[in-house]
Structures are given as C-alpha cells and as structure tokens.
Amino acid sequence: xxxxxxxxxxxxxxxxxxxxxxxxxxxxxxxxxxxxxxxxxxxxxxxxxxxxxxxxxxxxxxxxxxxxxxxxxxxxxxxxxxxxxxxxxxxxxxx
Amino acid sequence: xxxxxxxxxxxxxxxxxxxxxxxxxxxxxxxxxxxxxxxxxxxxxxxxxxxxxxxxxxxxxxxxxxxxxxxxxxxxxxxxxxxxxxxxxxxxxxxxxxxxxxxxxxxxxxxxxxxxxxxxxxxxxxxxxxxxxxxxxxxxxxxxxxxxxxxxxxxxxxxxxxxxxxxxxxxxxxxxxxxxxxxxxxxxxxxxxxxxxxxxxxxxxxxxxxxxxx
Numbered sequence: 001x002x003x004x005x006x007x008x009x010x011x012x013x014x015x016x017x018x019x020x021x022x023x024x025x026x027x028x029x030x031x032x033x034x035x036x037x038x039x040x041x042x043x044x045x046x047x048x049x050x051x052x053x054x055x056x057x058x059x060x061x062x063x064x065x066x067x068x069x070x071x072x073x074x075x076x077x078x079x080x081x082x083x084x085x086x087x088x089x090x091x092x093x094x095x
Numbered sequence: 096x097x098x099x100x101x102x103x104x105x106x107x108x109x110x111x112x113x114x115x116x117x118x119x120x121x122x123x124x125x126x127x128x129x130x131x132x133x134x135x136x137x138x139x140x141x142x143x144x145x146x147x148x149x150x151x152x153x154x155x156x157x158x159x160x161x162x163x164x165x166x167x168x169x170x171x172x173x174x175x176x177x178x179x180x181x182x183x184x185x186x187x188x189x190x191x192x193x194x195x196x197x198x199x200x201x202x203x204x205x206x207x208x209x210x211x212x213x214x215x216x217x218x219x220x221x222x223x224x225x226x227x228x229x230x231x232x233x234x235x236x237x238x239x240x241x242x243x244x245x246x247x248x249x250x251x252x253x254x255x256x257x258x259x260x261x262x263x264x265x266x267x268x269x270x271x272x273x274x275x276x277x278x279x280x281x282x283x284x285x286x287x288x289x290x291x292x293x294x295x296x297x298x299x300x301x302x303x304x305x306x307x308x309x
Binding site: 005016019026027031035036085088092 | 107
C-alpha cells in the first residue's frame, strides 16, 4: 500500500516554492514570484499556508526604502520535502 | 503556476526545473565581480607605469593606487545591491564572501608588511588574489577560475624576478636615465597588470559570457 503524498506539498505552486528554497539559504518574494510566474496575491496565500505549517520562515523588512520579504526553509520543511520526494519515488518505481 | 493538484510526474518536473533554475541564478553573477576588480587593477597598474615614465608627481602616483579599493568597493556594493532581489542567497555566496573577506584582511597585513619591512607588495597582492581565485573556483566548481588562479600564482613569481627576465628592457630603461630601483619597479608594474589580466579579466569574460548564454 502506497503512502499518501503530503497534501500541503502536493500542489503545483507550493511544491515550486519549496523546491526553490531547498537549494538556497533564502530567497526573495520577488524572485520566487518571477520564477513561479504566480500572481503576488496567490503566492502570498501559499506562502502563508507553508509558514503556518512551520515549513518556511518569512522575514519582512526593508532594503533601503523598499519593503522586502525573504523566505527560508525550516528544518521541518526540509524533512517534509525529503519525505515527499521519497514517497514520490515509491509511486514512480513501485517495489 | 496555480494552486492545483498534480500528478507524480508533474511533481518531479517542477522539482527538477526549480532546482536547476535556482542553481543557474546562483552562478550568474561571479563573472561581473572578477571583471570589476580585474579591469580596475589592470587600468590603475598601467596608469602607474605611464605616470612613472612621464615623471608625474609622486603623490599623484601613490594616491592613484587607492582607486582600486575605492572603485572596486563601491562597484561591489552596487553589484550586490542589484543582485539582491534578482537572485537567491546560497551557502556558496556566504562561503565566497567569507573567503574574500579573509583575503581582504590578508592584503591589509601585506600592506603593513610592505610599509614596515619593505616587503614586495605587488608580489604579495598578486599571490594572495591568486589564492582567493583558486578557492573561489573550487567552491563554485568553475574550472576556469581554478586554472586562472593557479596561472596567476605562478605568474606572480615573475614579479620579483622580472628585471632579470627582461634584462634588456631594464638596461634600456637605465640608459634613458632611470635609476636601477625605478627600472625594477616599472617592470614589476607591467607584470602585475599581466597577472591580473590572466587571473581575473579573462576568466571574468568567460564566466560573464557563459551566464549570458545560459
């Protein structure tokens, strides 16, 4: 019996956000928006969901006079991503 | 990209694409820093050489060296500021910043050694920057930087021995009324510029072109 895929990560946009953050220390909201092609509103909602689940940390600050939001993956998020990829492998290559 | 359920293959596709794109962005900028510091050093060194030949006032020649940290420092701040939003921060960025901070401090020590003990500042600078370039190449896995850094370190050995290798030119300089010490310094300046051309400008262009066509 295959394990169910984590529903929080099994969504196109949220998976893209976590995949970006898994290889870096932190990424800017503007960068994530550009890479995913999502709208600012939708991206905010999905980032909020990931933050509430403890998968990412969000820092809101300023760079000069411009507001800046940076996101970074937490240890919980990294573990969830790793488990997700492991389960995904079982789906694609069933034993 | 929307918030929607996906199948397993699409999941893998998204993960691979996002990780690959992010890695490409991390690599994109390194060429610009090498071009900035490389060109500044080459231009100032050649200006020093010409200024010495033309017997421009000594204070002008000495102050011109400060253009390297001023132009390089301000340029680095501008590049960092521009890159801030355009690219994510990685462990590689932090490692490279730490490496160049340490080599910046080492240069400060070399500068003091030159003032106090008369150490050859051009040789020490070229050697230290060569080491920094090799380490940067190893961290970023850019073979071109590693090779250029090693070439720079080897070429920097020619700086103190330049007047022996270019004996005829040194003799010609002395015959034109220049002292032996001055002739040695002029030749060192030219070799110093060549070292930075090989070590920073050429690999900088290669990296920059690769990033543009990636």
